[in-house]
Amino acid sequence: MASIGWKRFKQQWFAWALLGVVTGLLLVVGVTHDSGPRTPEERVEEISKRLACPICDGESVFESRNNASASIRTEIKAQVAAGERSNDDIIAFIEQRYGAQVLLVPRASGLDALVWALPVAVFVCAAAGLAVAFSRWRRAVDTVPTADDRALVDAALDAEDRR
Amino acid sequence: MSERRRRIAPFVVLGVAAVLGVLFVVLAQSDTSRNDNVSSFLIGKPAPAATGTTLDGEPFDLSRRKGSWVVLNFFDPSCRPCVHEHPELVTFHAEQQTLADGAELYTVINRGSDADVQAFFDSNGGGWPVVKDPTGAISVDFGVAQVPETWIVDPNGIVRQRIAGEVTATFLSSYLQQLREQGL
Numbered sequence: 001m002a003s004i005g006w007k008r009f010k011q012q013w014f015a016w017a018l019l020g021v022v023t024g025l026l027l028v029v030g031v032t033h034d035s036g037p038r039t040p041e042e043r044v045e046e047i048s049k050r051l052a053c054p055i056c057d058g059e060s061v062f063e064s065r066n067n068a069s070a071s072i073r074t075e076i077k078a079q080v081a082a083g084e085r086s087n088d089d090i091i092a093f094i095e096q097r098y099g100a101q102v103l104l105v106p107r108a109s110g111l112d113a114l115v116w117a118l119p120v121a122v123f124v125c126a127a128a129g130l131a132v133a134f135s136r137w138r139r140a141v142d143t144v145p146t147a148d149d150r151a152l153v154d155a156a157l158d159a160e161d162r163r
Numbered sequence: 164m165s166e167r168r169r170r171i172a173p174f175v176v177l178g179v180a181a182v183l184g185v186l187f188v189v190l191a192q193s194d195t196s197r198n199d200n201v202s203s204f205l206i207g208k209p210a211p212a213a214t215g216t217t218l219d220g221e222p223f224d225l226s227r228r229k230g231s232w233v234v235l236n237f238f239d240p241s242c243r244p245c246v247h248e249h250p251e252l253v254t255f256h257a258e259q260q261t262l263a264d265g266a267e268l269y270t271v272i273n274r275g276s277d278a279d280v281q282a283f284f285d286s287n288g289g290g291w292p293v294v295k296d297p298t299g300a301i302s303v304d305f306g307v308a309q310v311p312e313t314w315i316v317d318p319n320g321i322v323r324q325r326i327a328g329e330v331t332a333t334f335l336s337s338y339l340q341q342l343r344e345q346g347l
Contacts, residue, residue: 054308068308071299097306
C-alpha cells in the first residue's frame with residue numbers, strides 16, 4: 001500500500017517537474033547574467049576584489065592599504081583604461097608576476113579544480129544517500145503484514161483483553 | 164552488524180580513504196617555503212620595460228642599459244631591512260666601479276618623498292642613480308611585493324636572478340662573477 005504522500009506526489013509530478021525546470025532556468029540565468037557594459041571603476045573594483053594582497057593575510061587588493069596592493073590597483077586601473085585586456089587577462093597578468101597565491105577565487109583547472117569538484121561530489125553522494133534512505137523508508141511503510149505478523153498482533157491483543 | 168552493511172563497509176572505507184588520499188596529495192604538493200619567493204617567470208626572459216626618472220631628473224630606460232650587467236635594488240627608506248642592507252650595496256657599488264665590466268646599480272623606489280630618499284642617500288652614502296617609480300609600475304612588472312629585493316639583468320637584457328630579502332656585497336659580487344663566467 002503506497003503512502004498518501006507518495007500517491008499525491010505521483011498525481012502532481014508534472015507540477016514538481018515544472019517547478020524543477022523553472023528553478024534550474026532561474027539558476028542558470030542568475031549565474032550567467034551579464035548586466036551589460038560596466039564602468040571602468042566597477043571593473044577595477046571587481047578585479048581587485050578577486051586578487052589577494054600579496055603580503056598580508058585575508059585581505060583583497062581592493063581592501064588592503066599597503067604599498068604593494070596600491071601599486072597593483074594602479075596597474076589594474078591603467079590596464080582597464082587601456083581597454084586591451086579582459087578582466088581575466090588582467091588577473092592572469094598579475095598572477096604571472098605574483099604567483100597563484102594572489103588568486104582569491106581558485107582556478108577551475110588542475111588540482112585547484114578539486115575546490116570546486118569536491119563539494120559537488122559530496123552533494124551528489126549525500127543526495128544519492130538520502131534518496132536511498134527515503135526509498136527504504138517508503139518500502140518499509142508499504143510492507144504488507146504477513147499471516148505471522150497478524151497472528152502475533154492478534155495474540156498480543158488477546159493477551160491484553162484477558163488482563 | 165547486518166550482512167548487507169558488512170558488505171558495504173569496505174567500499175565506504177575505500178571512498179573515505181580515497182578522498183583523504185587526494186587531500187594529502189594536494190597538501191603535500193603545496194609549497195609554503197619562503198624560497199618560492201625568489202622564483203619568477205621572468206628568469207631567463209627579457210626584462211620588462213622599465214622607464215622612469217631618477218632623483219636627479221635624468222630619464223631612465225632599462226632597455227637602453229643593454230651591454231652592461233644591471234643590478235636593480237627595490238628599496239624603501241622606511242624599511243628596516245633595506246636600511247640594514249644599504250652599507251652592503253655601498254660596498255658592492257664601490258667594488259663594481261673598480262672592474263672593467265662592473266655592474267650598473269640602480270635603486271628603484273615607489274614610496275617616500277624625493278626629499279626623504281635624497282636625505283637618506285646623502286647621510287648613508289650611495290652614488291648610484293635612484294629611479295622613481297611613483298605608480299609602482301616597475302614593481303608590478305617585476306612582481307615585487309616586499310622590499311628589499313634585488314634583480315640581476317645581463318648585458319642582453321635577460322633577467323638572470325631575483326633575490327628576495329637582504330643581500331651582502333660578498334654574495335652579490337661573487338654571484339655576479341659566477342654569472343659572468345657562465346657566459347651569456
